Amino acid sequence: MSAGQDADAVAKASAEREGSIGQQLRAARNGRELDIETVARELKLDAAIIRALEADDRGALPAPIFVQGYLRSYARLLGLPEQELLKRFAATTAAPPPLTVTRVENSVPFLQLPSTRLVRNIVLVLLIGIMIWLAYPFAERLLSRGEVVEEQEPGHLELPPAGR
Numbered sequence: 001m002s003a004g005q006d007a008d009a010v011a012k013a014s015a016e017r018e019g020s021i022g023q024q025l026r027a028a029r030n031g032r033e034l035d036i037e038t039v040a041r042e043l044k045l046d047a048a049i050i051r052a053l054e055a056d057d058r059g060a061l062p063a064p065i066f067v068q069g070y071l072r073s074y075a076r077l078l079g080l081p082e083q084e085l086l087k088r089f090a091a092t093t094a095a096p097p098p099l100t101v102t103r104v105e106n107s108v109p110f111l112q113l114p115s116t117r118l119v120r121n122i123v124l125v126l127l128i129g130i131m132i133w134l135a136y137p138f139a140e141r142l143l144s145r146g147e148v149v150e151e152q153e154p155g156h157l158e159l160p161p162a163g164r
Helices: 003-018 021-031 036-043 047-054 064-078 082-092 116-143
Strands: none
Touching (some): 047 064, 064 082
C-alpha cells in the first residue's frame, strides 16, 4: 500500500469511529443545548436544511458547493474543526474540494499612468504660462506709458533722405 492509500484508510476509519457528519453535528448541538430553530436563526438558514444536514439526507440538500458553506458555518457555530468536516464531506460525495482563498500578487501594469497630483501640477503650470503670455501685451503697454513713443500713421512710412 502507498502512503496516500494509508492516509485514506486512516481517515475513513476515524470517520467511522466518530460517526457520520450529521451525527457529529447533532451531538455537538445537543452538547451546547441548542435547538434546531435557534441554530437555523443563527445561521440564517431554513430549519429543514439543518434537519437534512443532521440526518445526512443528501436528497434534501442543495448543490454540494452550498452544503460546504452550510457545514463551514455550522461547524464554526458549534466550535467543531471546519476543515476536517469539509474534507470528510468531500470524501463522501463527488463534490469538489473545499475552496481556499489565495492572495494574488499585484503585477506591474503594462503602462503606468502618472499620479493625479502630477497631472494637476502640469495643467496648472500650463494655465499660468498661457495667462502670462496673454497678459504680456497689456503689461507692456502699462509699463511703456511713461516713455514717449512716436507713433506713425498707419500706411505711412518715412524714409531717410536719399543722399546720405
